[in-house]
Amino acid sequence: MYLTKEEEKILDGEYGEVLRRCMNLLVSLGDIYGAEKLIPINSAQISGVSYKTIGDIGLEFLEDFAKENVKVKVYSTLNPAGMDLDIWKELGIDEEFAKKQLRIIEAFKKMEVEIGCTCTPYLVGNLPKFGEHISWAESSAVSFANSVLGAKTNREGGPSALAAAIIGKTPYYGYHLDENRKATHIIELDSQLISNINDVGESFYGALGYLVGKIVKNGVPYFENLYRLNPNNDNLKSLGAAMAASGGIALYHAKNLTAECRVKEVIDDKVEKISIGVDEIKEAYEKLNTTNEEPDLICIGCPHCSLMEIKKIAEILKDKKLDADLWVCCSLHIKSIADRMGYTKIIEKAGGKVVKDTCMVVSPIEDLGYKKVATYSGKAAVYLPSFCKSDVIFGDIEELVKGR
Ligand SMILES: C[C@@](O)(CCOP(=O)(O)O)CC(=O)O
Numbered sequence: 001m002y003l004t005k006e007e008e009k010i011l012d013g014e015y016g017e018v019l020r021r022c023m024n025l026l027v028s029l030g031d032i033y034g035a036e037k038l039i040p041i042n043s044a045q046i047s048g049v050s051y052k053t054i055g056d057i058g059l060e061f062l063e064d065f066a067k068e069n070v071k072v073k074v075y076s077t078l079n080p081a082g083m084d085l086d087i088w089k090e091l092g093i094d095e096e097f098a099k100k101q102l103r104i105i106e107a108f109k110k111m112e113v114e115i116g117c118t119c120t121p122y123l124v125g126n127l128p129k130f131g132e133h134i135s136w137a138e139s140s141a142v143s144f145a146n147s148v149l150g151a152k153t154n155r156e157g158g159p160s161a162l163a164a165a166i167i168g169k170t171p172y173y174g175y176h177l178d179e180n181r182k183a184t185h186i187i188e189l190d191s192q193l194i195s196n197i198n199d200v201g202e203s204f205y206g207a208l209g210y211l212v213g214k215i216v217k218n219g220v221p222y223f224e225n226l227y228r229l230n231p232n233n234d235n236l237k238s239l240g241a242a243m244a245a246s247g248g249i250a251l252y253h254a255k256n257l258t259a260e261c262r263v264k265e266v267i268d269d270k271v272e273k274i275s276i277g278v279d280e281i282k283e284a285y286e287k288l289n290t291t292n293e294e295p296d297l298i299c300i301g302c303p304h305c306s307l308m309e310i311k312k313i314a315e316i317l318k319d320k321k322l323d324a325d326l327w328v329c330c331s332l333h334i335k336s337i338a339d340r341m342g343y344t345k346i347i348e349k350a351g352g353k354v355v356k357d358t359c360m361v362v363s364p365i366e367d368l369g370y371k372k373v374a375t376y377s378g379k380a381a382v383y384l385p386s387f388c389k390s391d392v393i394f395g396d397i398e399e400l401v402k403g404r
């Protein structure tokens with residue numbers, strides 16, 4: 001891989017051990033994937049924040065970095081942590097866990113990473129432009145940035161996104177190159193599905209994403225007629241998240257909806273066409289539901305909720321009392337507006353909580369006694385059984401939030 005004189009110096013350790021390690025990681029990745037050089041990035045989104053997922057090894061690694069006074073070079077935001085950083089006690093989080101989680105956050109803060117802790121940074125300030133090179137790790141945010149926004153990122157891991165943030169560069173391979181951004185499969189929803197437009201709720205996009213991720217795996221799907229269902233940005237984030245969870249999809253195109261296919265050809269000839277109908281979707285619901293029992297926790301916000309999603313939940317819950325606990329997960333930024341709009345109060349009156357900085361997957365809900373979790377997120381439905389050892393009830397919000 002070609003390196004500039006300055007990059008060589010960093011790799012030789014002339015600017016210290018932390019920068020050397022970061023450069024070494026980026027160069028190793030570049031060598032593995034055949035990158036010709038490093039390219040500058042405009043932002044980073046760093047995963048591996050929850051103490052539940054990174055443990056003591058991750059904590060020590062981050063503190064080692066932070067104590068060398070190294071700062072990130074580009075605007076960098078953080079993925080959710082293992083708890084709400086303010087109301088963790090109220091959620092029942094163990095003191096020991098909380099202490100270590102707060103040390104992780106402190107280490108990132110010292111490196112000047114924004115400690116907003118959300119998987120939807122694009123809703124709250126980290127909004128890449130079309131064509132911009134970035135280095136993002138959270139798979140649902142990678143999908144949204146690549147697809148809906150037309151930015152360019154590979155699906156990074158926590159360490160490689162942090163290394164890129166510190167160096168301000170990433171190896172030039174994969175989805176940074178236009179030739180790798182063409183569709184590999186065409187997805188067509190059959191006429192019966194399209195005509196059911198009035199029955200399509202939030203969970204439909206999770207189920208569809210789950211299905212397409214299973215079929216397309218690491219490819220790039222092109223949705224031929226999804227636009228006819230008129231999905232909004234929340235639906236697209238849900239779709240992308242589920243495809244990245246059941247498969248490895250980092251980029252999708254959707255006619256009339258996503259950025260790149262509006263301005264250039266994204267389909268080669270001889271691309272395989274897949275038709276999806278009512279039966280396949282029904283089957284996806286069956287697979288994602290692992291129990292017929294009632295939930296002990298309802299969790300909304302995977303990926304983190306937008307204000308409009310919270311508004312809808314508040315409208316449904318007005319003057320109701322919930323039968324199960326409810327977490328509505330979002331960023332600190334969105335929570336502040338939900339508080340001001342009065343949505344948080346309505347949700348709390350019904351017995352729910354608006355929880356920021358974390359989510360049902362990366363917080364230790366299994367230690368809080370929850371065993372059956374209801375969600376309309378296809379991604380959460382895929383991860384809950386493994387990350388949290390919980391059963392899943394998968395459906396639309398109106399069905400999940402029964403209440404009295
Ligand atoms: C499942 C996920 O959304 C959150 C957990 O990852 P982490 O703790 O941020 O590494 C990560 C991902 O999908 O990229």
Ligand code: SF4
Pocket residue numbers: 079080119140241301302303304329358359360361362379380383
């Ligand atoms: S809410 Fe979902 S997308 Fe966001 S961090 Fe948790 S698992 Fe990942």
